[in-house]
Amino acid sequence: MAAATLKNIQKCPTSYVLAIQDTLNAFQGKWKMPIIGTLLFGKKRFKEIEREIPKITPRMLSQELKDLEMNGIISRTVYATSPVTVEYELTKSGKQLSKVVEAMLEWGLQHRRANMLELLPILQTKTA
Amino acid sequence: MAAATLKNIQKCPTSYVLAIQDTLNAFQGKWKMPIIGTLLFGKKRFKEIEREIPKITPRMLSQELKDLEMNGIISRTVYATSPVTVEYELTKSGKQLSKVVEAMLEWGLQHRRANMLELLPILQTKTA
DNA sequence: TATAGCAGTATACTTTAGTATACTGCTATC
DNA sequence: GATAGCAGTATACTAAAGTATACTGCTATA
Numbered sequence: 001m002a003a004a005t006l007k008n009i010q011k012c013p014t015s016y017v018l019a020i021q022d023t024l025n026a027f028q029g030k031w032k033m034p035i036i037g038t039l040l041f042g043k044k045r046f047k048e049i050e051r052e053i054p055k056i057t058p059r060m061l062s063q064e065l066k067d068l069e070m071n072g073i074i075s076r077t078v079y080a081t082s083p084v085t086v087e088y089e090l091t092k093s094g095k096q097l098s099k100v101v102e103a104m105l106e107w108g109l110q111h112r113r114a115n116m117l118e119l120l121p122i123l124q125t126k127t128a
Numbered sequence: 129m130a131a132a133t134l135k136n137i138q139k140c141p142t143s144y145v146l147a148i149q150d151t152l153n154a155f156q157g158k159w160k161m162p163i164i165g166t167l168l169f170g171k172k173r174f175k176e177i178e179r180e181i182p183k184i185t186p187r188m189l190s191q192e193l194k195d196l197e198m199n200g201i202i203s204r205t206v207y208a209t210s211p212v213t214v215e216y217e218l219t220k221s222g223k224q225l226s227k228v229v230e231a232m233l234e235w236g237l238q239h240r241r242a243n244m245l246e247l248l249p250i251l252q253t254k255t256a
Numbered sequence: 257t258a259t260a261g262c263a264g265t266a267t268a269c270t271t272t273a274g275t276a277t278a279c280t281g282c283t284a285t286c
Numbered sequence: 287g288a289t290a291g292c293a294g295t296a297t298a299c300t301a302a303a304g305t306a307t308a309c310t311g312c313t314a315t316a
Contacts, residue, residue, distance in 0.1 A: 019236025020229065024161060030274070033152060046293050057275065062294060072243050083282045083292050093242045096235055101148065103231035108147025108222055114221045115200050158304070174263050185305065190264060211312045229274055258316085265310070273302070280295070286288085 023100060027072055031056055031064045033101075036090070039074060040098055043089035073097070150186055151228060154201055159184055159192045161229075164218070167202060171217035202227070 027033050035052045037043065044052070050061055066087060068074045073094040079085040090097070154163050162181045166172065172180075178189055193216060196202045201222040207213040218225070 015237075015240075016233060019240060020161065020165075020232050022157060022236040022239055023232035024155060026235075027152060033148065037148075047291080050293095055275095057277095058294060059296090060274070063274095072239070072246070074286090084294095086293060093239050096238060099236050100231045103228045104148050104151035105144060107154075107228050108150040109143075111150055111200070111221045112143075112147060114159070118200070175261075178263095183305095185307095186264060187266090187306090188304070191304095214263060257316080260315080262312080262314105262315100263310100266308085268306085268308105271303080272303070273300105276298085277298070278296085278298105280293100283290100284292105285290080 015123075016064070026071065026097060029064065031060055032068065035061070035064055035068065036073070036094070037101070038098055039088060039090045040101070042096070043087050046086055049088065068094075096126075150199075152197065154196075154225060157192065159188055160196065163189070163192055163196065164201070164222070164225055165229070167216060167218045168223070168229070174214055174216070175208050177216065196222075 027036070031053070034056070035049060038049055038052050046058075046061070046065075049065075050056060050058060052062070065074065065076070069076050072091055074088050075091050076088045077089070079087070155164070159181070162184070163177060166177055166180050174186075174189070175191075177193075178184060178186060181189070193202065194202070197204050200219055202216050203219050205215045205217070207215070
């Protein structure tokens with residue numbers, strides 16, 4: 001099961017396309033990646049997340065947290081304190097997203113290296 | 129260089145965040161994944177891509193192809209036939225996106241399996 | 257000579273995503 | 287008794303993304 005499922009896509013196109021769609025959905029919009037990213041470092045409360053993600057509004061954060069919860073990526077735990085304490089945490093499945101993020105990081109880094117090498121001659125004629 | 133760059137993110141947060149952002153950008157919007165997906169099977173002409181992606185309009189296809197070209201993910205080759213023949217192909221870097229798609233596929237499949245197991249008891253009480 | 261296919265572009269529009277601002281009830285601290 | 291923090295919600299708005307429809311010049315085929 002480990003590798004090269006992609007080349008078998010013609011065997012089962014529909015469910016493969018749906019699976020990829022699901023992953024894309026997990027990161028959709030401006031705020032889901034930062035939220036997942038910050039929760040990869042451990043469970044956090046609403047205000048903590050809000051503080052760690054610059055410029056996010058409580059409306060957006062609330063909306064995205066609900067969305068991620070509905071999709072089984074995070075779980076929400078309410079503690080019966082007063083006022084209530086609420087903690088958000090990645091589910092088992094949510095934590096597995098680190099593998100996808102890892103692949104994204106790897107690609108992004110190599111892509112930047114590749115593009116830099118391509119731009120280098122241009123930069124040299126500019127400074128020469 | 130192979131693995132576990134994520135846990136070193138605190139060493140170099142900015143460039144890591146930018147790298148992940150780049151990858152996210154590569155797939156941004158409704159149409160980039162289908163376009164990249166179809167080009168992973170080989171170079172194609174404009175109308176071919178249009179035919180293979182249901183409901184895409186030429187305006188959207190044109191816009192997204194330009195975007196992907198500017199980002200160094202695909203290359204555009206014009207042949208001096210009349211009328212012109214144009215071929216789109218993934219760049220070396222673009223082809224590497226298959227690794228990311230692979231990771232997305234893998235996560236999506238496992239996530240669906242996990243969620244199905246979770247929903248199974250509910251389905252059973254419904255049908256019982 | 258009319259029609260269809262290629263590789264798109266132009267204009268106008270609708271839909272969705274995201275922002276701004278103000279507000280809720282609750283309680284601990286100043 | 288006023289203020290601040292928690293965990294959000296409500297209303298109104300702007301900006302971005304995507305759609306619909308029609309059109310271009312070119313040429314091979316019917």
